[in-house]
Amino acid sequence: MAPTTTLVHAAQAPGGEWWRHAVIYQVYPRSFADGSGDGIGDLPGITARLDHLVALGVDALWLSPFYRSPQADAGYDVADYRDVDPIFGTLADFDALLERAHGVGLRVIVDLVPNHTSDEHDWFVAALASPPGSPERARYLFRPGTGADGSQPPNNWKSIFGGRAWTRVPDGEWYLHLFDTKQPDLDWDNPQVRSEFEDVLRFWLDKGVDGFRIDVAHGLVKEPGLPDWDGDTSMIEGADGAPDGAATPDGTVDPDDVSTGAGDPGPMFDQEGVHEIYRAWHRVLAEYDGDRALVAEAWVEPLARLARYVRPDEMHQAFNFSFLTTRWAAPALRRVVTASLEASDAVGAPTTWVLSNHDTVRHTSRLGLTEANARPNGIGHGDEQPDEALGLRRARAASLLMLALPGSAYLYQGEELGLPEHTALDDDLRQDPAWWRSGHSERGRDGCRVPLPWAAGDPGFGFSPTGTTWLPQPASWSGYALDAQQGVAGSTYETYRTALALRRRFDLGAGSLAWVDAPGDVAPGADAAAVLALVNSGVLVLANLGSAPVTLPADATVLIASAPLETSSGITTLPTDTTVWLQPAR
Incomplete structure (x- = not known):
């Protein structure tokens, strides 16, 4: 009897834009390579290691934030969107990186953080120096408090990092921060805010960047009136695995039935108004040649709703977190792949696959837990320790499955080496604000942000010329170092290189x-x-x-x-x- 075949996604050629099928490598600048010797990765260090990405076979790199920042949240608290923080280098260093990347055939996407600024941004400094009701405060979400004396916050919202989402200033008003107190949320109903960020887009587009990854893309617009909400904001950026969903008799899956498990987004996320913003940004990018791309970090469910972010006049890609969170079971994976392709095909967009990033426990470790692919908020002393060998075996299998799927794929730095999470990091070395804002109940994201090992026999595994690293590396990482795997048949690094070459040879991304x-x-x-x-x-x-x-x-x-x-x-x-x-x- 002939095998049963169910066509899910037919190859399309809507224009051949590079981002429809690209493999994009995420560089977390402070942990990729240190050129200055201070133990923190920087732009010159990245430039010096671009040949690694060329040899690996990726098409582009995405740079996590390198802007001027007090680094309260590893650069996601931006003080100046048009400058480079001195710990990473200078604007000239960025220009050199971009020129070198383009010279070796790599496109460059930069991170943009539009939901909030740093409290040290000129705008917020001016807001604090201005009275309630002033134009300066109108750029942010300042509100009077509740209660007889205004001593209670305007509503009951919680910060994603733990604790309440409001901080009171000396004159009695409160400002909203869905993340850390040093990250005040902007008011996107303000035309000045919208104009400013369109100018920021043009600043980097004029330099030649190929696109933007948009942080918290689902969070810019809040429900009018900022009503109370009793949901759990800790679920907004991921959950402990996705529901399976249900297949229809013909083998298809309703995209409304497959999700990240994130639940009700609440009045602070996924509001209709965000789409007007991205339509305007789409028009800005369309002014430039070269198929510039917008990439949404949107923890939105179900998949049919996520697809709204990548309609033809909005963004170009949206990370598929439903795929990332799906449990390690063939029926569940088949359902999420099917639903993902059907949802994105409905709007003419590619599906953008991802397994790890700077905000999640590395999939090499998640897949080694008793509940495979559970999503703990960090792993440390006293927590279940993953089975390292089992996790790596499953991670390699998951990665090879992902790279065989049509659409675009993102790799997180170090996954090509098979790096596990640093699950034994001393708690007193942790720097993630989620660690202390959660009252030490969430260990946070430091474990996936440890500097990369380049050379097994060098101090700091070759990350820095001085051997210094801003977070310590596990001694066991010597076996994962790049030079320990290069040319070794069957190593994780060589497996990735071969897979990427085959993906390109058979044009699987456009298949x-x-x-x-x-x-x-x-x-x-x-x-x-x-x-x-x-x-x-x-x-x-x-x-x-x-x-x-x-x-x-x-x-x-x-x-x-x-x-x-x-x-x-x-x-x-x-x-x-x-x-x-x-x-x-x-």
């Missing part, structure tokens, strides 16, 4: 996807439903998430596997927690 039946000749005790089987651009991809090996087609050529395959008596099998790309015989 089509069809689900097919898993091989019927599974080993005794195996469950065919635990195997993901898909075809993209003629490549057969099998991911075995079950507990028993699966026999591979005898006439297929192995292109790449995330772990060694097993061969006995001329029969090759796919072990558990392994993904393989095959080229079927013609």
Whole structure:
């Protein structure tokens, strides 16, 4: 009997824009490479290591914030959107990085943080020096307090980092900060705010950047009146795995049924007014040549609602956090991939896959937990410690599955080395504001932000010429260092390099996807439903998430596997927690 095939996504060529199929590498500047020797990564350090990205085979890099900032939240508290913080270098250093990147064929996306500024931004300094009701205060969300003497906050909103979302100033008014007290939220109903950020976009576009990743893209507009809300803001930026959703009889999935598990966004997120802002920004980018891109960081559910951010006249990409949060099970992954493609296809946008970033526990460690792909807010002493070997095995399988999917994909620095989370970081070294604002109940994001290991035998693993690192690296990372993996067949680094080359060779990012039946000749005790089987651009991809090996087609050529395959008596099998790309015989 012929295998059952369900077409989910047909290859489209709406214009061939680079961002529709690109692999983009996230650089977290303070932890990528240090050129100055002070132990903090910087722009010259990134420039000096761009050849690594070229050799890896990515198409672009995304730079997390490098703007002038007091660094209360690692640069996501911006004091000047048109300047480089001295710890990272100068504007001339940025220009040199951009020129070098473009010279070696890499595009550059920069981070933009429009929901809030630093409390040291000139605007907020002026607001504090001005009276209630002044134009200076109107750029932010200042409100009178409640209660007989105004000593209570204007509403009951909580900060995502813990504690209340309001701080009182000496004259009695309160200002809103959905994150840290040093990150006051802007009022996007103010035309001056909108004009300022369009000018900021043009400043960097004039320099030649290829796009912007928009921080908290779903948060700029708040519900009028700022009503009380009894929901949990800690759920807004992720949750402990996504519900499975339900498949329809024809194998499709309703995008309204698949989510991140983030729940009700509340009156502070995903308001209709954000879309007007992004339509205006789209028009700004359209003034420039080169297919400039806007990328939404929007923890929005369900997928059908996320797709509204990437309609033809709004943003170009939106991170697929539903994919990132889906539990390690073949049916759940099939459902989220299907729903993601259907939702993005409905608006003519690519799906933008991601497994790790600077805000989440690395997927090498999440997948090694007892509840695979649970999303703890950091891991430290006293917490469940991941199974490092199991986590890496599953992470390699997950990454190979992701890179086989049509659309764009993002890699977080170090995942090409198989880096795990630093799960034993001393708590007194933590710098994430979530650690102290949560009353030490959330260890935060420092564990995924530890400086990269470049050379196994060097101090600081070659991160800095002085051997200094702003956060300590685990001693075990010597085995993950780049030079320990280069040229080593089967290493995580070489696996990524091979996968990216094959992805480009078969044009998988611009391809089509069809689900097919898993091989019927599974080993005794195996469950065919635990195997993901898909075809993209003629490549057969099998991911075995079950507990028993699966026999591979005898006439297929192995292109790449995330772990060694097993061969006995001329029969090759796919072990558990392994993904393989095959080229079927013609």
